Amino acid sequence: MRYPRLTRRGSGGPAAGGPNVRTARLRSRRTAALVAGGAIAATAGIGLVSCGSDGSGGPGLSGTAAEAGPKLTIVDPYIPQPAKDGIAAGYLVVRNDGDTPDRLVAVSSPLAPSAALHETVDNTMAHLDGIEIPAHGRGVLARGAAHIMFTDTASPLRKGDIVDVTLTFEKSGSVTVRVPVLGMADRPGDPGTPTTAVPVVPGGDTVPNTWTTGSAGGVAGHAGGHGG
Structure with a gap:
């Protein structure tokens, strides 16, 4: 087989x-x-x-989003020489070049034990809780409108004096600016009168003022042109 x-x-x-x-x-x-x-x-x-x-369990922020926020500059702060001792008013512009609004909520100064935000309405003064600073806009403190009121000033103010004023913002923190005392009728940008720009740096540091003497035409948002 x-x-x-x-x-x-x-x-x-x-x-x-x-x-x-x-x-x-x-x-x-x-x-x-x-x-x-x-x-x-x-x-x-x-x-x-x-x-x-971002490692914390929440959504991460891009660099652009993290950097977005108020970008404030204090423009042309000044105090006119008071007509009488013991009281003074301060004016300035807060310019916001950022994408986020902010709010001026408090002021203080060694000049006076009482410094507050006031507003003039029909020749009477009213207390303000704050000044809104819109994104890409301005908050204006000017004669005949919102302003800083100093009462019980420690010493008489004369033209040429410099006063330290601390401004506190809701989001940006505090900044101390050096505010010049001008003549009674003077305004920033008048001939021979300084204009000022002070960037707000978070942390409460005192920032040196950037002084320019002459015309206010080169300073965007200066406070001198607001009558009242």
Whole structure:
């Protein structure tokens, strides 16, 4: 009796070219593709978490968003020489070049134990809780309108004196500016009268004033032109 000859390829099992082998290979390739796809998806998920979190569990802020906020400059602060001792008024402009509004909420000075925000309405004065500083706008303290009122001043004020005044803002903190005393009828920008620009730096530091003597035409938002 003759027996059929068996041909073995590899270590045993079905022939490498048989249908069972091809099916196994296809299944192996599909499994590898699924595993690779899952790894890519997992990596993408980690990237999304990194972009959406700053490490504290909350949404992260881009550099631009983090830097957005009020950008205040104190322009032309001044005190006219008072007509009588014991009381004085201060004027200035707060320019906001930032994207966020702010609010002037308090003032203080070694000049007087009482310094407050007031507003003149129909020749009478009313206390103000604050002055709004809109984004890309100005808050104006001027003659005949909102102003700083100093009462019980410690000493008489004369033209040429310099007074330290601290302004406190809701978002930007405090800044101390050096405010010149001008003549009774003088305004910043008049010939021979200084104009001033003081950037507000958060932290309450005293910032040196930038003084310019002459015309106010070169100072945007100066306080001298507001009558009252």
